[in-house]
Amino acid sequence: MTEMVYGTIHVRDGEPVLPRWWRTIDKWTLSSILILFGIGILLGLAASPPLASKNGFQPFHYVERQALFGAIALSAMVLTSMMSPNLVRRLGVLGFLVAFGALILLPVLGTDFGKGATRWYSLGFAAVQPSEFLKPGFVIMAAWLLAASQEINGPPGKRVSFLLTLVIVGFLAAQPDFGQACLILFGWGVMYFVAGAPFTLLIIMAGLVALSGTIAYNSSDHFARRIDGFLSPDVDPTTQMGYATDAIREGGFFGVGVGEGQVKWWLPDAHTDFIIAVAAEEYGLILVLTIIALFSFITVRSLLRLMRERDPFIRLAGTGLVCMFGVQAFINMGVAVRLLPAKGMTLPFVSYGGSSLIAGGIAVGMLLAFTRTRPQGEIADHFNGRGR
Amino acid sequence: MTRTPLRPLARILEARQKGENPDAIERENIRLRHEEMRDKARVRAEGRLLVLGVFFFCAFFLVGLRMTHLSGSAVEEPNNAYLGPSITAQRADITDRNGRILATNLVTNSLYAQPPVMVDRVGAAKALAAIFPDLNEDRLIEKFTGERTFIWIKRKLSPEQMQAVHDIGEPGLLFGPREMRLYPNGSVAAHVLGGASFGREDVHAAEVIGTAGVEKTFDEYLRDPANNGAPLQLSLDLTIQAAAEQVLNGGMRLMKAKGAAAVLMDVHTGEIVSLVSLPDFDPNDRPRPLTEGVASDSPLFNRAVQGVYELGSTFKIFTAAQALDARLMNRETMIDIRGPLRWGRFRISDFHDYGAQLSVSDIIVRSSNIGTARIAQQIGPARQRAFLGSLGLLEPTPVEMVEASGGRPLLPPNWSELSAMTISYGHGLSTSPMHLAAAYASLLNGGTRVMPTLLLQDGPQHGERVVSTDTSAIVRDLLRQVVVRGTASFGEVPGYAVGGKTGTADKPRENGGGYYDDKVIATFASVFPANDPKYVLIVTLDEPEVHTLGEMRRTAGWTAVPVAAEIIRRVAPLLGLRPQIEPSPASGITLTSN
Numbered sequence: 001m002t003e004m005v006y007g008t009i010h011v012r013d014g015e016p017v018l019p020r021w022w023r024t025i026d027k028w029t030l031s032s033i034l035i036l037f038g039i040g041i042l043l044g045l046a047a048s049p050p051l052a053s054k055n056g057f058q059p060f061h062y063v064e065r066q067a068l069f070g071a072i073a074l075s076a077m078v079l080t081s082m083m084s085p086n087l088v089r090r091l092g093v094l095g096f097l098v099a100f101g102a103l104i105l106l107p108v109l110g111t112d113f114g115k116g117a118t119r120w121y122s123l124g125f126a127a128v129q130p131s132e133f134l135k136p137g138f139v140i141m142a143a144w145l146l147a148a149s150q151e152i153n154g155p156p157g158k159r160v161s162f163l164l165t166l167v168i169v170g171f172l173a174a175q176p177d178f179g180q181a182c183l184i185l186f187g188w189g190v191m192y193f194v195a196g197a198p199f200t201l202l203i204i205m206a207g208l209v210a211l212s213g214t215i216a217y218n219s220s221d222h223f224a225r226r227i228d229g230f231l232s233p234d235v236d237p238t239t240q241m242g243y244a245t246d247a248i249r250e251g252g253f254f255g256v257g258v259g260e261g262q263v264k265w266w267l268p269d270a271h272t273d274f275i276i277a278v279a280a281e282e283y284g285l286i287l288v289l290t291i292i293a294l295f296s297f298i299t300v301r302s303l304l305r306l307m308r309e310r311d312p313f314i315r316l317a318g319t320g321l322v323c324m325f326g327v328q329a330f331i332n333m334g335v336a337v338r339l340l341p342a343k344g345m346t347l348p349f350v351s352y353g354g355s356s357l358i359a360g361g362i363a364v365g366m367l368l369a370f371t372r373t374r375p376q377g378e379i380a381d382h383f384n385g386r387g388r
Numbered sequence: 389m390t391r392t393p394l395r396p397l398a399r400i401l402e403a404r405q406k407g408e409n410p411d412a413i414e415r416e417n418i419r420l421r422h423e424e425m426r427d428k429a430r431v432r433a434e435g436r437l438l439v440l441g442v443f444f445f446c447a448f449f450l451v452g453l454r455m456t457h458l459s460g461s462a463v464e465e466p467n468n469a470y471l472g473p474s475i476t477a478q479r480a481d482i483t484d485r486n487g488r489i490l491a492t493n494l495v496t497n498s499l500y501a502q503p504p505v506m507v508d509r510v511g512a513a514k515a516l517a518a519i520f521p522d523l524n525e526d527r528l529i530e531k532f533t534g535e536r537t538f539i540w541i542k543r544k545l546s547p548e549q550m551q552a553v554h555d556i557g558e559p560g561l562l563f564g565p566r567e568m569r570l571y572p573n574g575s576v577a578a579h580v581l582g583g584a585s586f587g588r589e590d591v592h593a594a595e596v597i598g599t600a601g602v603e604k605t606f607d608e609y610l611r612d613p614a615n616n617g618a619p620l621q622l623s624l625d626l627t628i629q630a631a632a633e634q635v636l637n638g639g640m641r642l643m644k645a646k647g648a649a650a651v652l653m654d655v656h657t658g659e660i661v662s663l664v665s666l667p668d669f670d671p672n673d674r675p676r677p678l679t680e681g682v683a684s685d686s687p688l689f690n691r692a693v694q695g696v697y698e699l700g701s702t703f704k705i706f707t708a709a710q711a712l713d714a715r716l717m718n719r720e721t722m723i724d725i726r727g728p729l730r731w732g733r734f735r736i737s738d739f740h741d742y743g744a745q746l747s748v749s750d751i752i753v754r755s756s757n758i759g760t761a762r763i764a765q766q767i768g769p770a771r772q773r774a775f776l777g778s779l780g781l782l783e784p785t786p787v788e789m790v791e792a793s794g795g796r797p798l799l800p801p802n803w804s805e806l807s808a809m810t811i812s813y814g815h816g817l818s819t820s821p822m823h824l825a826a827a828y829a830s831l832l833n834g835g836t837r838v839m840p841t842l843l844l845q846d847g848p849q850h851g852e853r854v855v856s857t858d859t860s861a862i863v864r865d866l867l868r869q870v871v872v873r874g875t876a877s878f879g880e881v882p883g884y885a886v887g888g889k890t891g892t893a894d895k896p897r898e899n900g901g902g903y904y905d906d907k908v909i910a911t912f913a914s915v916f917p918a919n920d921p922k923y924v925l926i927v928t929l930d931e932p933e934v935h936t937l938g939e940m941r942r943t944a945g946w947t948a949v950p951v952a953a954e955i956i957r958r959v960a961p962l963l964g965l966r967p968q969i970e971p972s973p974a975s976g977i978t979l980t981s982n
Contacts, residue, residue, distance in 0.1 A: 150429060152422050194436045196429055248458045285459040289452055296448035303441040307434045312426070315433055323440060330447045337454040 021082050024372040029301055032294045033077070033349065033364055037070055039279075039291060040350040040357075047264045047271040047278040048352055062271065062352055065126075069354040073361030080365025081372070085314050088369050089140055092317075095362075096137025102130035103171050119175055131172060131180045132359035135187070135324055136366055138168060142188050143317035146195045150312050158195070161188065178216065178223065179331075179345050183324055185209075190323040191316045227341050243267050244277035244336045248288075255284030271352040273344045276336045291350065292333065299326035305371045318370035321363050479569065479596050480610045481619040482581065482603070484626040485659075485844050491581055491603065491671075493596070494570040497550050497563040499542040500591065503532045506560030515556045516541065519549060543586065544568050564591045569603075571671045577629050579665045579690040580622070580789065580842060583674040599674070600688070602842060604790045621844045623659035628652065631958045632662040636927065639951030640666050643932035647684075649691035650955060651825040651840075651926045655833035655915070656848035658826070658841050660787065661923070661963070665691040682898075691928065693787060694794045696818040699928070700891030700944075701875075702913040703814035704760045705863060708752050709831055710775045711763045713859040719749045719866070725759040731806050736761050739943075752866045753874035755890065757813045764812030769803045772811065778837065778854050779827040781819050787840045795820040814891055821911070821926045828913050832867075832921040835860040868918035875945040879914060879953045883967025884960050886953065887921075888914030890944035895931070907931050912948035916956055917968060927952040 015023075041063065048062035055061075080088065102121065110118040111127075120127040142161040149157030165188040172181035189205060197205075216223045247263035250256055261281040264270040270278050280288045302322040309315040325348055332347040334340035346353055348360045396417050400410040482491040506512055509532040517525035520542065531539050544566060545553070553561055569584035582601020586594040597611075598604035606620055632650050640648040652662040669675050669687040678686045684695060711717050722745045729736040742754050751759035764772060776782055784796045798818035800807040810816040826840045830851070837851030855863070867887030871879045875890045891911040894903035911928045915921045932947035933940055941947070960967075 150425070152418060152425070190440065194433050194440070196432050196436075245458065248455065249461055252459050280455065280459065285456060288455050288459075292448050292452045292455065296445060296452075299444045299448070300441045303437050303444065307437045307441075310426070310430060312429065312433075315430075315437075319437065319440070323444075326444045326448075330444070330451065333451045333455075334447075337451060337458055339451060339454055 017082060021372075024374065025081060025368055026301070026305060026371045026373075029298050029364075029371065030081075030368060032298050034074075036291070036294050036298075036349040037074065039287070039294075040275075040352075041067060041070065043275050043279050043350060044271065044352055046259065046261060046282050047275055050264050051271055065354065066352055066357070069357045073349075073357045075361075076358060077361040077365035077368070080362055081368035083369050085311065085317075085370060088366050089144055089313065089317070092137055092140030092366065093144060095133065096141040099130050099134040099137050100168070102128075103134055103168070106130065106171075106175065119177055126354050129353075129355035131175075131177060132355040133362070134168065135180070135183065136321060136359060136363035138164075138184060139187055139191070139320035139324065139363075140317050140366070142191055143313055143320055146191055146316050147311075147313035150195065158192065162192075176220070176222070178220075179343050182343075183328060183345075186327055187320045187324045191320045194319045195312070195316055240267055240269065240274065241335075241338060244274050245338060247274075247277040247281040248337065251281040251284045251288075253285045255280070255282050255287070258282055269344065272346050273332065273351070274336055275347055275351050276333050279350075280336075291347075295326065295329040295333075295348075298322070299329075302367060302371055308376055309370070310376045314370045318367055321367045321370070325360070325363060325367070478611070478613060478617065479567070479584070480615055480617055482610070483619045483621050484577075484624045484629075485621065485661075486625065487619075487621070488626045489572055490577060490622065490624070490626065491569060491571050491584075493567045496566050496568045497545045498540070498566045498594070499545055499550075499553060500562055500564060501532065501539045501541055502537060502560045502562060503534075503539070504537050504560070506532065506558060508558065509533050509560075512556060512558040512561060515558070516553070516561075519552045519556075562591075564593075566594055567596060569596050569672075573626065573630070574672065575668045575670045576626065576633060577624055577663070578668045578671045579688075579692070579791075580624060580660075580663050581671050582790070583671040585674075600791065601789055605788050622842050623654075623657075623661060623844050624663070624842065625661050625962070628959045628962050629662045629664070631962065632955050633664045633666070633668070635955045635958055636664050636951060637666055639927075639947075639954065640929065640932075643929055643934050643947045643951070645929040645932040645947075647691050647695075647930035648951075649695065649821045649926075649928045650952075651692050651821050651924075652955075652959065653825045653829050653840055653924045653926075655829040655838065655921050655924055657845040658829065658838040658849050659845050660822075660825075660840055660842050662959070663692050663822075663842075665689070665693075665695075690789070690791045691930070692821045692926075693785065693789055694791045694820065696795055696798055696820050697909045697911075697928065697930075698815050698818050698893040698896070699821070699824055699911045699913075700814040700893030700909065701755045701757075702824060702889045702891035702911050703811065703817070704752055704755065705831070705867065705889050705913075706776060706779065706781075706827065707760050707763050707767070707772070707812040708748055708866065709855055709859055709863050710767055710772065711748070712862055713855040714767070714771070716766050717748055717763070719862055720747050722747055723751060723759045723762050725751070725756050725762070727758045729758045729761055729809075731809060734806060736809065749866055749869060752889070753869050755870075755875050760813045761809035764808045765805070767808070767812075769805055769808040772808050773803050775854075776811070776817070776827075778852075779830055780837065780839070781817070781823050781827055785820065785822045785826060785840055787822055788842045792822070795822065797823065814893060821928045824911070824913055825924050825926045828915060828924045828926070830854050831863055832860060832915050832924065864915065864918050864921060867915055871914075871918075875943075876912060876914075876949045878945060878950045879912065881916070881953050881956045881960070883969070884956055884965065885917040885919050885968065886914055886956055887916070887918030888912055888949070888952070890949060892943040892945075906933075906942075908942045910942065910944035910948040912944050912952040914952050914956065916960060917965065919968075922965065923963065925952055925956060927955065 044063045044066045049059040052059050052061045106118055109121065111120055111122045112118040119129050119131060145157035145161040148154045165184060168184050169181045172184065217227055243263050243266045261278055263281050264278050267274050276288060279291065299322055302318065306315050306318045309318065328345055328348055331340055331343060331345045335343055346356045396413065399413050403410045403413055479493055481489055484490055503509060510529055513525055513528035513532050516528055517523050550563065571581060580601055582603040583599045584596050584603050585599050587597040588595045598607040602622065609615065610620060632652060636648050636650050648666045650662065650664040651660065653660050667687045675687060677688060683689055712719065725742055725746050726744050727737050736757050738756050738758055742756050746754060746756055746759050782797055782799060784793050800816050807816050822840055826838060830837045831854065834857050835853055835855040837854050838849045864887060867889055868885060870876050870889055871886050876888050879886050879888055893909045894905065895907040895909060896903050909928060909930060910932050914925045916923055927948045929948050933942050934946055936946060
């Protein structure tokens with residue numbers, strides 16, 4: 001009655017956005033990402049002056065751009081991580097549709113910057129690579145479909161998402177951009193795996209990957225050369241791999257010293273694909289192990305947090321995002337140490353590249369949004385006697 | 389869409405009977421099954437996520453492990469990017485028989501320019517032109533300001549020049565290390581050594597390859613790293629070579645000859661102790677081959693090995709030796725020498741009229757063409773050819789120089805009886821002085837074939853027998869007689885019992901058709917000491933003439949012989965030979981053979 005007469009003191013139905021964000025966010029992952037970004041700027045200072053001097057810019061031109069893009073990426077990350085999973089899903093699906101459209105229109109409107117592959121839209125001051133933005137959007141879209149298929153009387157999400165994957169992979173391969181195509185395929189595979197792929201299918205999938213690899217090897221010179229270079233027992237010191245290997249050896253445990261490295265002058269992709277070689281040469285094994293540890297920590301920690309997650313969509317989307325993030329880092333560093341054949345793949349948050357950085361920020365923001373601490377129905381389990 | 393859920397019919401029927409809404413039961417049923425499914429999926433996903441986590445952890449761990457391993461390993465071939473991997477610039481030295489350096493390497497630098505990194509292109513070009521007078525300033529400026537990004541300027545720099553270039557202070561002028569071939573003795577033994585030049589070349593190293601002489605013959609050996617830098621030891625003696633060159637050069641200028649050659653050879657081992665061809669050159673600065681004219685006019689031409697000449701009367705001893713060895717006659721057999729000797733349209737005559745008859749000895753001592761031709765008639769063309777062949781006079785000498793194959797004897801197209809007669813006194817068959825030295829050595833060392841060689845030997849050669857020991861002894865005596873009382877009387881060197889045979893051959897006209905009557909090749913083929921031959925010395929002068937006793941003399945006795953005698957006087961003590969008093973006739977000639 002009192003309430004009816006006097007009205008209640010207005011009580012917010014939740015705590016304020018920022019404190020709640022701060023309370024629930026995975027602070028360890030967030031700090032790791034920030035450290036990685038800092039390392040990226042540091043290495044950009046080392047790796048990009050040769051490129052800048054080649055293109056006739058100020059020595060730290062690319063560092064400044066990286067810092068600018070970094071600021072955008074970090075803002076996007078924080079903003080995204082504040083969203084609720086539902087909002088992320090809605091925006092993600094919309095973003096996916098936009099990026100997918102952009103990808104389809106690439107052959108018509110894109111430019112290849114003389115690099116032999118049409119991957120970019122030129123905006124004048126910067127170039128946008130839609131495939132980078134497609135990745136997080138695709139993960140959300142596929143996770144949504146896969147999660148929906150787990151509902152009783154749900155849509156046939158597995159089949160639809162697989163078809164979608166094939167279409168995207170086809171478009172990427174046509175650019176050609178086999179690296180991104182593989183990433184997309186891998187992301188879908190991981191999500192499907194977690195969503196409960198039958199084991200027989202997993203084996204068939206592995207066979208298909210091997211088959212497509214063989215076909216790509218036989219039909220694409222570009223691809224075949226890289227594989228051959230990897231399989232030959234000794235490193236030709238005048239190849240990218242040879243320079244990278246030598247750089248890592250030169251660096252030793254403590255590096256040759258800041259700015260003393262040579263590999264950045266020889267390797268055309270020192271600021272992107274082989275940034276880890278620059279790190280190894282100038283700062284030594286210590287920094288490299290730090291970087292590896294950070295990537296490993298982010299990936300494994302996020303996966304472990306997702307294990308507790310009960311919402312299938314959040315679980316699948318989070319898995320896809322973190323696995324793509326992790327595998328990209330793994331491939332990039334694995335190539336530099338010759339664990340894997342040469343494949344151009346940027347190191348998330350460390351390599352130079354606006355699109356990759358901003359898209360990475362969005363992806364990690366989504367991941368942070370998904371791994372935020374939220375009630376998981378443990379109490380209900382407890383009451384129902386189902387808890388463990 | 390499949391409606392899979394089985395409806396809990398029992399409960400629905402029961403509810404219907406009670407009049408309750410069965411849909412609620414159905415919804416409840418679906419909710420329960422759904423929850424059960426999600427739980428199952430969650431448990432499965434938990435396991436698979438764990439698998440993924442472990443996979444990623446392992447993958448990153450592997451990368452870290454590999455990084456650690458790579459960082460800990462030594463840098464392989466750290467200079468790979470700087471050194472041409474396949475160019476090795478190590479060439480063994482060449483020494484004489486006593487280990488004195490004939491050819492070695494010197495570290496130097498080459499100079500090149502990279503115009504894109506130059507600060508002051510025009511200034512650099514001007515400064516370079518001031519340092520190197522042979523560089524053209526305008527052309528340098530043109531090159532430096534052009535499109536090219538890399539320009540070789542100098543192959544070899546002296547330290548002073550290098551310092552001067554340093555002092556320009558131009559960052560675009562760079563040095564590449566080089567190993568250059570150095571011949572510290574200059575032109576001494578130039579023809580034997582030949583020369584070397586740069587082969588494949590890059591900024592950081594250059595290949596040194598032999599271009600002529602033993603440098604080319606033994607190029608692979610000299611460059612072979614497996615030899616571990618062991619020098620190539622030649623049979624030459626630097627001191628003797630220098631002395632021989634000096635005397636021969638003096639003789640050549642005195643006699644106004646246009647060229648000269650000398651070969652000093654050990655009759656037992658076949659070692660060439662000295663090999664001179666004049667005019668010569670400095671292998672450190674090897675002249676360019678002639679592009680026009682006669683190759684033999686170039687100082688690069690090796691007269692002793694490449695030059696084939698009709699060596700004239702020096703061949704007479706072969707004829708006599710063969711006749712004696714075949715026992716067609718003995719040294720006292722009298723031969724009819726009335727001349728001129730006619731053979732078809734051809735006339736053979738003597739330089740002097742020696743009367744009606746001469747003994748075989750005197751035919752050699754006096755050098756009678758007619759007498760030798762008569763002897764050759766008795767021998768016949770086939771046997772003569774076989775004998776000269778056994779002395780190695782019909783094919784290139786096997787001496788270890790690339791030029792040796794160029795010294796291919798010129799044979800008559802048809803070895804007729806007339807050819808046999810002219811060849812018997814050294815016309816119609818052209819050989820090099822090296823051929824003559826080897827043939828004389830084979831004849832005089834006791835009668836066994838000896839091959840000329842430029843490599844140090846450790847013992848005498850035991851070739852196939854050419855003439856008997858007795859014949860060899862007689863030949864020695866005949867040659868000695870030529871010096872004692874014959875055409876080579878200027879050849880006497882006190883204490884060294886020089887023997888030898890002169891040869892004066894008219895030079896054939898270059899365009900064919902007969903011989904010059906005022907141009908000769910004067911040769912003296914000598915042996916010392918004649919009582920126990922150790923060395924053969926061939927001296928050849930090309931177009932010598934000397935004005936003596938009121939007339940112009942060209943014969944070998946006036947030209948080649950005194951030069952050879954002077955060489956023997958100089959080198960015999962260096963060879964370790966003691967001057968000997970002439971053995972008294974009573975003691976006879978000591979016959980030695982191997």
